[in-house]
Structures are given as C-alpha cells and as structure tokens.
Amino acid sequence: MKGLADRHRLSPLALAGLSVAALVMVAPLLWTVALSLKSNAELMRDSGTAFFAPYTLENYRAILQGSQVFGWLLNSLIVSLGTTLGVLALCSLAGYGFARLEFPGRRALFVFVLLGLAVPEQAVILPRHQLFADFGLHNSYPGLILPGLAAPFGVFFMAQYFRGIPRELDEAALLDGASRWTLFWKVLLPLTWPAQATLGVFTFLASWNDYWWPLISATRSDRFTLTVGLASSQMNYAQTSGLGYLMAQAVFAALPILIVYALFQKQIVGAMAGAAAAR
Amino acid sequence: MKSRALLRLAAVAIMGAAMGCAPEERRTEISVQRFFGECGAVYGRSTEVAAAEGECGIVTTLINRFAAENPDLDVDANVVAWPGYAQLTAQIAAGDPPDLVTMHQSVISDYQARGLLEPMDDLLRQAGVRPEDFTAAGRRGVTKEGLIYGLPWDTVGGLYHVNTGLFAQAGLMTNGKPVVPRSAEELLEHARRFKSATGRPYLIQSQVNDPATHVRNLYTYLLAQDAVVFPDPQHIRLRTPEARRVVELFRTLEREALTTRNQDYPAATASFLNGEGGVFLTGTWMLGPFEEEARTPGRPLHDSYAVIPYPRLWGRRAAFVDGHAWVAPKRERSPEQRRALARFIGFMAAHNFDWSRTGHLPAFRSVVESPEFQALPHRSDIAPLAAAGAPLPSFVQRQAAIESMVGEELASAITGAKTVEAALRDAERRVNDLLARL
Amino acid sequence: MNAQGRRNLLQAAPFIGPFLLLYVGLLIYPLLDGLTLSFHRADPFGGRAFAGLENYARLASDPVFGQALGNTFKYAVVVVPVLTAITLALALALNKPGRTASVFRGLFFSSAVLSVTIITLIWRFVLTPDAGLLAEVWEAAGREPVPFLSHPDLALLAVAVATIWWSIGLPMMLFLAGLQQIPEDIFEAAALDRANRWTTFRRITLPSLRRTAVLVVMLQTAAQLQLFGQAQLLTAGGPGGASRPVVLFIYETAFTRWELGYASALAQVLFVLILAVTLLQFRAGTSRREP
Missing domain, CATH: 1.10.3720.10 (MetI-like)
Incomplete structure (x- = not known):
C-alpha cells in the first residue's frame, strides 16, 4: 500500500516547488499590503521605501472616515x-x-x-x-x-x-x-x-x-x-499622490471576500468533490 | 443554519437601504456632477474653502459652502470616476442627466454638436456673469457656433517645470531664472550640455499610457508655426514639414537619451520630485504639489523649482490649452430650478480665485489681474497662458479620441518603432477615418 | 407536436422557463439588437442611419482591428495552455488531505478574490521599470530594469502574466473537483497491479480528467478571447496598439468614438469567432469515445 500512502503526502520536491510557486503568488499581495501601510508622501518619492518601516494605518483610517x-x-x-x-x-x-x-x-x-x-x-x-x-x-x-x-x-x-x-x-x-x-x-x-x-x-x-x-x-x-x-x-492622478491610499482601498475591498473564503474554504474545496462540472 | 444567517443579513441590508430614503421637505433640488475625485474622508462637510488643498479638496468645500449658504436648495452632489464621460453618456442615453456637470472644454463640442447641451447665455445672464469678463482662453473654450455652452472655470496647459538646482549645475541659470532655449537646435544643445554636466536627462516625460503628453507638445508647436491642423471638420493634416520638425526633435531627444524613457505618469512625477532630471513637461495641475516640495527642506526640489510656459522654438509664442467648465445637459427644468442653477453658477464664478489655487489659471480676467492671484507663487510667470493659450478649432469633435490615436502614433515614432513619416501617415489615416463618419 | 410532447413541455416549463425568459431578455435580445445596430451608423443617443454592410466592409480593411485580432489570438494561444497546465499541475499536487495542502490551496486561490481594478494596480507596481517590485530586485542584482509595460514585444506578455496569476483559482478548483470524483478503488486496484505512478497517472488520472480539461479549456478560451480590463488598465493597449485586444477596441469605438454601429459589428465578429473556436474545441474534446 505504499503507493496509496504516497499519494496522500507531498513529496519534499513537490513541497519545494509549491513553496516557490506560492511565493510568486503571494509576493504581489504582500507588496500591496506593504504599500498600503506607508504614508502617501513617502511613496510619492520612492515606492521602494515600502520594504522598510515606518508603517502607518493612516490610509485605512482615511477609508473608514469616508x-x-x-x-x-x-x-x-x-x-x-x-x-x-x-x-x-x-x-x-x-x-x-x-x-x-x-x-x-x-x-x-x-x-x-x-x-x-x-x-x-x-x-x-x-x-x-x-x-x-x-x-x-x-x-x-x-x-x-x-x-x-x-x-x-x-x-x-x-x-x-x-x-x-x-x-x-x-x-x-x-x-x-x-x-x-x-x-x-x-x-x-x-x-x-x-x-x-x-x-x-x-x-x-x-x-x-x-x-x-x-x-x-x-x-x-x-x-x-x-x-x-x-x-x-481615485483622482485623475491619484496614482502619484495617493498610492498608499489606493492600495489600502484594494486591500479593504478584497478583505470581505477573503474572510468569506477563509470561513467557507473547507466547504468550497471539499464540496467541489462531486461538483466536477463535466460528469 | 448558514442560509438563515445569510437571509437575515440580506434582510437587515434591505431594511437599512429602505431607511435611507426618508421623506424630505419640499426644497428645490439640483443635481451637480463632477470628477476630481472623492475626498469626503478628509473634507467631509467642511466649508473652509481657504483651508482646502488640491482639486478635490477645493471643489468639495466649495460645493459644501454653496449648500450651506443656500439652505432652501437641496444640492445633490455626485462624484464620478475620472473622467466620467462613459457615465455621462450613459446617463444622457437613459434620459437622466445631472443638472450641471464638469466637462473639459475640448469635449464640449461632442455633446454640443449632438444637441445635448443647453446654451448657457440665459443662465449666465441670470447669474450676473458676463462672458466679456472671461479670459480669452476661457471664452474660446466654451464658445461653440457663436453661443456659450458653459461656465469656464480654468485654463489648463502644459508647462516647463524646472529643477533650477540642476539647471545651475549645467550653467543654465542667469539672474536666478532658467535659461530658455530659443530654437530646436538650442534646446538640443542645452540638453546635451545638461546631460554632460549633471549626468541626468534634460527632460522628464511621461510617455507610457499617456497620449496627452506627446499631443500637447505637437499641438503647441504646430500652433506656434501657424500650421493648419484641421482645415475642416472632416480632416486632420499631419504630414507637413511643421509636424515632422516637432516629432523629429522629440525623436532625437529620445534617441540620445536626453529624456527619461519608459516612464508612465506616476514614474515621471517621482523622477522629478527626486531630482532625476531637469525639466518635467506636464500641466498646470502639478504646480501646487511641486511648490510644496520646493518649500520642504531636505527635499531634492527644495528651493530649486521654477515654472515657465513652453519656450518658443519655432514661429511665435503659443500654447495648446484646455480647461474645465460647468455645462448644463438638456433636460426639463422648472423656473425655480433654473434660478437655483443660476445661483450655483454665480457662486462658482465668484469663487474662481479659490479654484485657481489648484495651479490652473483662472477663467476670469479680473482674477488673473488681481493682486491675490499674482501673489500666489509662480503665477505671474505662467499667466501669459491665459491670453496666448488656444484650444483646437471649436468645430473639431471627438478630440479625446483623436488625442489617443495621434498620441499612440507619435509614441511609436518617438520610440523608433515606426518612422516619423509612417507614424504621421497612420495618425492622419486613423483620424480622418473617424472624422469622415461623423 | 403531439399531445405527449405538449404535456412534457408543460411539465418542463416551470423549470427552464424562468431562466430562459431572463436569458432571452437580458442576453439574446440585446445581442440581436446589437446585430441590427451593426448595419447602421449609430451613436449612443438613439441616432441611427441604415448603412448596410459598411461597418463590416470597414472592419475587414481596418489595420487597427487586424492588429487587435492578432493580439487577441496570440494572447489566448499563450494563456489558455499555460493556465491549463499550471492549474492541472497544482490540482494534482494539492489533491491531498491535510493542513499543508489546504493552506496552499488557499494561497493559490487568493488572487481570484481581487477585482480587475486592483490586480492591474498591483501588477503595475510589480512590473513598472521605475520602482516596481521586479525593478527593485533587478537593480539590487545590478541589472538594468526591463520596461515590461512599454516594450512592444513584452506588453502583451505582461498582460498575460498578470492574467494567469489572477485566473488560477477557478480552473484549479475545477481540476481538484474532477480529481476527487475519481473513485479511490481504481487507484487501489492499480496499486495492487503494481502499476507505477506514471502509468497510473497516464492510464487512470488523465483520462478521468479529460472532460474537466475540455471544460476548462473551453471556458478559458471564451474568457481570454474577451480580454479587456487587464489590458485597458495595465497598458491601455500600448505601446502602439501592441497589447490592444479586440474588446478594448470595441470599448474605445463605442465609448470614446461614439461609433456604436461599428462597435456592434466588431462585437458580432468577435462573438462568431469565439463561438467557432469553442465549438471546435468541444467537438475535438468529445468526439472520441469515453474510456
């Protein structure tokens, strides 16, 4: 039954490959979150500063006040x-x-x-x-x-x-x-x-x-x-003056769905068991 | 269980929505629609116009102020995503346009030619606003076939935003003013000198995703040479020595890396803020933000910023300009509503100075000449734009579509993907193809 | 129609009737209205003048449309196979119980929850040669950043990469679902027969996934040939139209040029092309007998 057990475990090679792929998948998302936590003024000068502190919640505060x-x-x-x-x-x-x-x-x-x-x-x-x-x-x-x-x-x-x-x-x-x-x-x-x-x-x-x-x-x-x-x-040129705010909006808009997905992920993936369209 | 929770959520949501529509007393309602962004987060219901900054802040507080000063009116202010014409077109097609809407002066002829806008002469008279008081550029921008179709609000055009610190390094300053090239050859010579002295490109341009940049340059220098670009409403003329000359200049700047390349608008802006080039070719709207950088110690632009109109390279001094206006789409209106609109228009006209703090030029001569406007930084340097600036001929429709076609082809020529001749030919063909079917 | 047929129809009506009503009203009627429009010169405000086949003759000789059509197919030919292969591989790797696989599934699904406005914003800041994420990495390695979004040969590729990244969720789920429907005892039997993993994969897994794969390919082909938002917001179709897909051209024609008749003709042609391609795929995918 070795073959069967095998099919239920990720091989180290597969795990390594998946991790790299997942990194590619997640890097843009993390980049977005990082940008959303920076002040607009700082980003206008250099978006590379998103790699480093200081981080701030000012953009999220601005959204909630809208x-x-x-x-x-x-x-x-x-x-x-x-x-x-x-x-x-x-x-x-x-x-x-x-x-x-x-x-x-x-x-x-x-x-x-x-x-x-x-x-x-x-x-x-x-x-x-x-x-x-x-x-x-x-x-x-x-x-x-x-x-x-x-x-x-x-x-x-x-x-x-x-x-x-x-x-x-x-x-x-x-x-x-x-x-x-x-x-x-x-x-x-x-x-x-x-x-x-x-x-x-x-x-x-x-x-x-x-x-x-x-x-x-x-x-x-x-x-x-x-x-x-x-x-x-978004103003006509908001990408320059309000990059952090824009990114915070992106995160904010995605958040409710991510929460729904997190809550239902078992059902969604598991449920699809029978759902394969093409039967 | 889950579905019941969802149902409850939906029920709550629907009730919440229903509560929003509470009955209200009978006040005259006017609907005002604008772009310039939504910034309720910062300005909310503030009426402190003088304390507001930027296009969005100033227009938000202005409308708030109008609503506060006119409690008998119900001002319904709607903000649409930039530039809002897809929505406006949809609204007009659905028979439900707003009472007043912000519109670029270059776009007015599209709606006017189709009979979708109301001539505004009556409303202006009712508001006590006299067209004779508009600046030349403002009046040209809203006049179509002899009638006035909007309240001009400003004049918007391209400017030479200069990093004077780098200019000084390259020996391009005299008496604290940037040295301005007087011909294309001189511009190239300055650019080469600048590059060898500073190691940076002379020009910063936003060339990616931004057809307006190249088109602004082309139109401006075609105007300067008195070239006839639109001989009639059905034709554009671009295969001319005048046009070739202009495109060749920018092609040379690109080839010799005397300009930044592959930058879109945010990238180009960041470059200028970080002192990575001498001149940023962009519009009036960046004057405010750049001025603020110039006042901030420690920043590359600190005490190193000047702004001037485009230099005269050929022919006469000229500038292609556009502007914003308030226009009134055609629809049924009661006399009370018309009076209310007139009040709104009068208010906006009276507050033209506040709007000019955005960096745009005022649309009223009295404001341009006023001491308070002249006292704003750099405004006296760029004021000539209000008189010399010219739009395309008012009969030219679909200017936005034409701009993206011409801009796309110009970009191909300037980056070298096409020859200048082929690009101008393709641009001409595409635009004529569009205009022939109007 | 005989009495039996009528009775059957009556019985089926409450089931399929409501959907068909909305389907015809909201999709088919506007489609036919669009077809009528395509024989006219028309603007968004009700102006119409009959123009016969003018719009169709025009598109046949419009180089911008030709370029857009070429872009669209070039793009679909890259995106559909790559996306199918990636999502199949992911599904095979992640069709496992346990926490690790579940976390990975979540990660690979996460991009699907973002709207197109957001994913293009994100990818602009990954790909732009000034201060983009890749540019920062490139520069740290002492290399000149690549202008993905403004190079004629790379812009469409950039749109493709962003789309693949964005679209992994749905096909991966469909493949996972397909995999979970393969009865476990087939694998057990194969294991008893000492079939090696490759043989099992080739003889059991792949054939069982064939219909899912056909579905994924058809859905993706139809979706990718309708590429729009990513191109509009990421590259605006540039440079020089190198990344302008047909739907973006349709949008520009309708909304900035107000040439509704021409836009409708373009849309009709695209519709027929998509239909033809997906039908071909359907026939190719189902003609052979099921194993």
Missing part, C-alpha cells in the same frame, strides 16, 4: 447576494430541467443556452443599457442584479451535476408516487449542495468584482457598489 464607504459595502453585499441567490435558484431549476426532463427541442435549447458562453459582454452592454433605461431600472438594485442572472455557465454546470446523480433515485421516488416537483425539491436538490456552494462562490465573486455594468448603470454615488465607489475616489 462617509460613503459603508453604504457602498452594503450595496455590494445586496447586489452580490441577490445575484448569487437568483443564479442558484434559476440555474438549479433549469439545470434539472435540461438534465432530467424529456421535452421536445431539449437538445436544441440546451445548445442555445450554451451559445451564451461565447457572447462578449461588450456586445450586449449598450443595447442592454438602453433596455434598462426604458424600464427605469438604472440606479436600482434590480438594475444591478438582473444582468448577472442570465448565467449560461450556471445552467451548464448544474445540468452536468444533475446528470451525475444516479437515475435510480428518481425512479424510486417516482415509484413512491412523488411528483416531479417533490422529486426535485426534496430528493435531488439537497444532493446538489456541493455544486450550489461552488457555483455560489464563483457567482458571488464575479458579481462582487464586476466593474463595467455598475459603472454605467449606477451613476449616483449612493447607489455605487464598492468597486465603482472606490474607483470614483
């Missing part, structure tokens, strides 16, 4: 959570429908949905902006959430996951007299928790980090998401 930052944070949370919940609901339903139900045109419709994966956002953003203007949806939460809900990847992902669940389960449930709906809701959906977790995390991330749509849809500062709000704080 009256609107918490409002933006709240907007981002609402939009990202709303998008995530919506995507999970819609894609679970549709994924189940495509994976398990027989109906005319199923294959063609599925391909039609997959086409969406190839649509560049720039190809739809302007007509969509006009559409939302016609419905008065700009500067509103629905206006920010809705575009994220047309997520072909989510449907594909959930469909593949449902396909991986043995059909015997369905047959047994249907024999017991369960309706299609009960089967979906009570039997199959609970089994997809790993896929939900994965899709949820990626949807949340994509929504949290979205930039162009909120930039042109939420034009009022009380409706900004965090990404757009922080961008609005």
Whole structure:
C-alpha cells in the first residue's frame, strides 16, 4: 500500500516547488499590503521605501472616515447576494430541467443556452443599457442584479451535476408516487449542495468584482457598489499622490471576500468533490 | 443554519437601504456632477474653502459652502470616476442627466454638436456673469457656433517645470531664472550640455499610457508655426514639414537619451520630485504639489523649482490649452430650478480665485489681474497662458479620441518603432477615418 | 407536436422557463439588437442611419482591428495552455488531505478574490521599470530594469502574466473537483497491479480528467478571447496598439468614438469567432469515445 500512502503526502520536491510557486503568488499581495501601510508622501518619492518601516494605518483610517464607504459595502453585499441567490435558484431549476426532463427541442435549447458562453459582454452592454433605461431600472438594485442572472455557465454546470446523480433515485421516488416537483425539491436538490456552494462562490465573486455594468448603470454615488465607489475616489492622478491610499482601498475591498473564503474554504474545496462540472 | 444567517443579513441590508430614503421637505433640488475625485474622508462637510488643498479638496468645500449658504436648495452632489464621460453618456442615453456637470472644454463640442447641451447665455445672464469678463482662453473654450455652452472655470496647459538646482549645475541659470532655449537646435544643445554636466536627462516625460503628453507638445508647436491642423471638420493634416520638425526633435531627444524613457505618469512625477532630471513637461495641475516640495527642506526640489510656459522654438509664442467648465445637459427644468442653477453658477464664478489655487489659471480676467492671484507663487510667470493659450478649432469633435490615436502614433515614432513619416501617415489615416463618419 | 410532447413541455416549463425568459431578455435580445445596430451608423443617443454592410466592409480593411485580432489570438494561444497546465499541475499536487495542502490551496486561490481594478494596480507596481517590485530586485542584482509595460514585444506578455496569476483559482478548483470524483478503488486496484505512478497517472488520472480539461479549456478560451480590463488598465493597449485586444477596441469605438454601429459589428465578429473556436474545441474534446 505504499503507493496509496504516497499519494496522500507531498513529496519534499513537490513541497519545494509549491513553496516557490506560492511565493510568486503571494509576493504581489504582500507588496500591496506593504504599500498600503506607508504614508502617501513617502511613496510619492520612492515606492521602494515600502520594504522598510515606518508603517502607518493612516490610509485605512482615511477609508473608514469616508462617509460613503459603508453604504457602498452594503450595496455590494445586496447586489452580490441577490445575484448569487437568483443564479442558484434559476440555474438549479433549469439545470434539472435540461438534465432530467424529456421535452421536445431539449437538445436544441440546451445548445442555445450554451451559445451564451461565447457572447462578449461588450456586445450586449449598450443595447442592454438602453433596455434598462426604458424600464427605469438604472440606479436600482434590480438594475444591478438582473444582468448577472442570465448565467449560461450556471445552467451548464448544474445540468452536468444533475446528470451525475444516479437515475435510480428518481425512479424510486417516482415509484413512491412523488411528483416531479417533490422529486426535485426534496430528493435531488439537497444532493446538489456541493455544486450550489461552488457555483455560489464563483457567482458571488464575479458579481462582487464586476466593474463595467455598475459603472454605467449606477451613476449616483449612493447607489455605487464598492468597486465603482472606490474607483470614483481615485483622482485623475491619484496614482502619484495617493498610492498608499489606493492600495489600502484594494486591500479593504478584497478583505470581505477573503474572510468569506477563509470561513467557507473547507466547504468550497471539499464540496467541489462531486461538483466536477463535466460528469 | 448558514442560509438563515445569510437571509437575515440580506434582510437587515434591505431594511437599512429602505431607511435611507426618508421623506424630505419640499426644497428645490439640483443635481451637480463632477470628477476630481472623492475626498469626503478628509473634507467631509467642511466649508473652509481657504483651508482646502488640491482639486478635490477645493471643489468639495466649495460645493459644501454653496449648500450651506443656500439652505432652501437641496444640492445633490455626485462624484464620478475620472473622467466620467462613459457615465455621462450613459446617463444622457437613459434620459437622466445631472443638472450641471464638469466637462473639459475640448469635449464640449461632442455633446454640443449632438444637441445635448443647453446654451448657457440665459443662465449666465441670470447669474450676473458676463462672458466679456472671461479670459480669452476661457471664452474660446466654451464658445461653440457663436453661443456659450458653459461656465469656464480654468485654463489648463502644459508647462516647463524646472529643477533650477540642476539647471545651475549645467550653467543654465542667469539672474536666478532658467535659461530658455530659443530654437530646436538650442534646446538640443542645452540638453546635451545638461546631460554632460549633471549626468541626468534634460527632460522628464511621461510617455507610457499617456497620449496627452506627446499631443500637447505637437499641438503647441504646430500652433506656434501657424500650421493648419484641421482645415475642416472632416480632416486632420499631419504630414507637413511643421509636424515632422516637432516629432523629429522629440525623436532625437529620445534617441540620445536626453529624456527619461519608459516612464508612465506616476514614474515621471517621482523622477522629478527626486531630482532625476531637469525639466518635467506636464500641466498646470502639478504646480501646487511641486511648490510644496520646493518649500520642504531636505527635499531634492527644495528651493530649486521654477515654472515657465513652453519656450518658443519655432514661429511665435503659443500654447495648446484646455480647461474645465460647468455645462448644463438638456433636460426639463422648472423656473425655480433654473434660478437655483443660476445661483450655483454665480457662486462658482465668484469663487474662481479659490479654484485657481489648484495651479490652473483662472477663467476670469479680473482674477488673473488681481493682486491675490499674482501673489500666489509662480503665477505671474505662467499667466501669459491665459491670453496666448488656444484650444483646437471649436468645430473639431471627438478630440479625446483623436488625442489617443495621434498620441499612440507619435509614441511609436518617438520610440523608433515606426518612422516619423509612417507614424504621421497612420495618425492622419486613423483620424480622418473617424472624422469622415461623423 | 403531439399531445405527449405538449404535456412534457408543460411539465418542463416551470423549470427552464424562468431562466430562459431572463436569458432571452437580458442576453439574446440585446445581442440581436446589437446585430441590427451593426448595419447602421449609430451613436449612443438613439441616432441611427441604415448603412448596410459598411461597418463590416470597414472592419475587414481596418489595420487597427487586424492588429487587435492578432493580439487577441496570440494572447489566448499563450494563456489558455499555460493556465491549463499550471492549474492541472497544482490540482494534482494539492489533491491531498491535510493542513499543508489546504493552506496552499488557499494561497493559490487568493488572487481570484481581487477585482480587475486592483490586480492591474498591483501588477503595475510589480512590473513598472521605475520602482516596481521586479525593478527593485533587478537593480539590487545590478541589472538594468526591463520596461515590461512599454516594450512592444513584452506588453502583451505582461498582460498575460498578470492574467494567469489572477485566473488560477477557478480552473484549479475545477481540476481538484474532477480529481476527487475519481473513485479511490481504481487507484487501489492499480496499486495492487503494481502499476507505477506514471502509468497510473497516464492510464487512470488523465483520462478521468479529460472532460474537466475540455471544460476548462473551453471556458478559458471564451474568457481570454474577451480580454479587456487587464489590458485597458495595465497598458491601455500600448505601446502602439501592441497589447490592444479586440474588446478594448470595441470599448474605445463605442465609448470614446461614439461609433456604436461599428462597435456592434466588431462585437458580432468577435462573438462568431469565439463561438467557432469553442465549438471546435468541444467537438475535438468529445468526439472520441469515453474510456
């Protein structure tokens, strides 16, 4: 059983390689944190000083004093959570429908949905902006959430996951007299928790980090998401005069997500066990 | 468990958002949108205009002050990410533009030609602001087809920011003033002398990601030679001896390493602050920060900073300038709202001196001539810009797009990736291709 | 359609209906609207004049578009295989229980939480020849810093490196998930057969990951051909357009030039190209029979 034990341990060589790779991965992040802890005036002269003390929290203090930052944070949370919940609901339903139900045109419709994966956002953003203007949806939460809900990847992902669940389960449930709906809701959906977790995390991330749509849809500062709000704080030449502040903003914007990831990392990685899309 | 916690979080969030929209009393509402950054962290609700520093600080306190002095108005101030035109375009397309918005004078013709801006003559009259009081550059900047489309707020242009300490080392100072080259040959000669004396490049330029730098130089020296760049609204003319001359000069400076290379804007700024070159070619907006460095003992620029307009190398003295303005997008407005806008415009006009502390030149002649403005450091040296500065012809649309095309091609010529001839040809083709379809 | 078909459709409607409605309304309708737009001269404010195929004829002879298209494919051809290989290797190495592997997984995932505005800011300060992190290291070693962001041959590469760094998270997760789905007993059987690690890897692991790999390659190809933010914010497409991808060109055309018709035509062409490439990949990846 040596081979088996082997596969569960990192060899010293692999460990060394991974450590180097991890260093490359983390160095830019540490650099960012270091810059965020320096005074702007000092960085304007030489960003190399970030390697050395003195460090300061003045940039973080400035962010927290910015009256609107918490409002933006709240907007981002609402939009990202709303998008995530919506995507999970819609894609679970549709994924189940495509994976398990027989109906005319199923294959063609599925391909039609997959086409969406190839649509560049720039190809739809302007007509969509006009559409939302016609419905008065700009500067509103629905206006920010809705575009994220047309997520072909989510449907594909959930469909593949449902396909991986043995059909015997369905047959047994249907024999017991369960309706299609009960089967979906009570039997199959609970089994997809790993896929939900994965899709949820990626949807949340994509929504949290979205930039162009909120930039042109939420034009009022009380409706900004965090990404757009922080961008609005950058002056035209802020990179020179407020580098430390800018970097502190970067850290601040990433922090909530890092915390979420740290809390859920077991579920996310572990859960993906079954979630492999392509089963 | 987890999902319940998430739900609760969402519920709290939604309620919080709902509470934000409390009912308010009936006051006339005006919406004002600007760029220049968000600095509520530092200035919050401060109305101490005189104590504020920098573009963001001054404009924030000015708007706060206006709101405080006009309690009967509900001033909704919105800050957009620089430069904010994607958002403004989106807002206009959605039929919901702000009442007043900051706009570069070079951009006005885009919106004006499409009928999206209101002529401002009436509003100005109502505000008691007379266009005759604008500076020449300011008035040119907001006048389109004979009508005035904005309140000019300043004039912004390129300047020669000089490290006088290094200039002295190179023997380029007389009577405490930098020696200014009077021709392209003399500039090269100064640059070579400077480099051998100090070991540093004569010029500092931000050439990466910054098309404006090269375009500012080109336009300025084309204006100086009275070259016609835009013979009509559909054409640009760049394959001329005048243009070649200018580009060749900067190509030579680059080839002989008489300028910094591969620097973007922050890098070039840091270089100048650290005394790594003689002249930084950048705009009026850096005057304040550099002046502050010059006052700080121990810094490389301490007591070593001067600033002058671009030297006359060919033809006459000229400068390509732009400026900021407040413009009013077309939309329905009640008479009360118009009166409120007039008050805002009058207020901003009256506080033009405060804004000029940013380093930009005032848009009102009376302010340029005022003792308090002249008393600000270096302002008398650069004041000629307000009279001599000229924008592109007012019929030229898409100036921002043209600037990035021309700037991109100029950069290729100056770094040597293309020949000067090929770059000017490509620039001309690309710009004409754009203009032909307006 | 027969009665059975209608009944089935009715049964499926509540499941797929809501998604399809939003999908058509928010993606397909704007896409078709964009297609219409591409046959017009149009600006963002509703001005439209029919122009037939003018925009398409124009893009066929636009050297800037040609350059952008070349950049986009050059970039995708580098990024997709490299990213796939790196993330596969990482997943293989980190598909282990225990704290160490978990910490590493976290580290390699961490960049995925940053938004594009932030990662470009970070990489500017890593790559810039003045005072960038690499420049500091280079100079400490007594070397002349390399102008990654302004050299015509390096700018696109710089964008690629930043993107790979940023994009490791999702594909690595997908590969990890794929690995965890391989039943443990296959490996045990292989171990009993005294198969060496290489054979096990080649005969069991790789074939089991094939569908995941196809998925990763397709998703990444579609995503990388839509490169935009990184290029816009890191190099602005420069120098001389050497790192301008098609989507950045579309953005400039729409937002700074207000040529909505032309921008739409460009977007339609890009859409068709992405579709063609990903479909080819899908066919290549699924044509052979499953092991």
